[in-house]
Amino acid sequence: MFANRKTISQLSLLTLGLLLACKKDDTNPDTTGIRLFTNKMEITDVAVKTKFLNRAPADFRQLPPSSTTDQVKLSATGTATFGAFSLDYVVAKSNDQYLFTSPGGVQLASNMLLLRDMLKYTAPIYPVATATGFGYGTSEVRVGYDRGSQIQLSRLQFYWLAGQNRHYGVLFNELNEDVATKVSAADTLAVRQSSFSAVLMR
DSSP, X not given: XXXXXXXXXXXXXXXXXXXXXXOXXXXXXXXXXXXXXXXXXXXXXXXXXHHHHTTSOHHXXXXXXXXXXXXXXXXXXXXXXXXXXXXXXXXXXXXXXXXXXXXXXXXXXGGGTHHHHTBSSOOOXXXXXXXXXXEEEEOOEEEEEEEXXXXXXXXXXXXXXXXXXXXXXXXXXXXOGGGGGGOXXXXXXXXXXXXXXXXXXX
């Protein structure tokens, strides 16, 4: 049994109307580009995002300056330094992408693993003994893209409300799209992805 053309037309218009009614474009300059996760899902409602971000630290609501990483210096030994900092990151390059891995020293408490879960590029994690019990150690991974005399560094700002505790900061990495599945009902995670250019010294 086939529907007639009039019925098909009406169904098409009804479907289009429903899709347009459900579409919620975020045109609020205070929330555009910011993604919000809780209870294993992404929240796209602009009013909810706005209400949550009104309580976020000012440092999260604005783009941070990039002056501390205004240049990346590559060495012949396969390491790199950022800005005025002398810490050597191990460099791995694939096509135009650079991955910079720190020599270790990053410790994560067991209840802080969401910070690692939100990152697209990570180093192996391993358990370490701490004064307060067992925690984890890893390395920081930074991501950049070769643009000739410059490097485009990825930047991920985060604001994580875990119960009554607030954590926020900036990491030079990209978002793991599976992070929503890691955010519990007791947590709310807001992130903003951006990038900036630094001078690439070879």
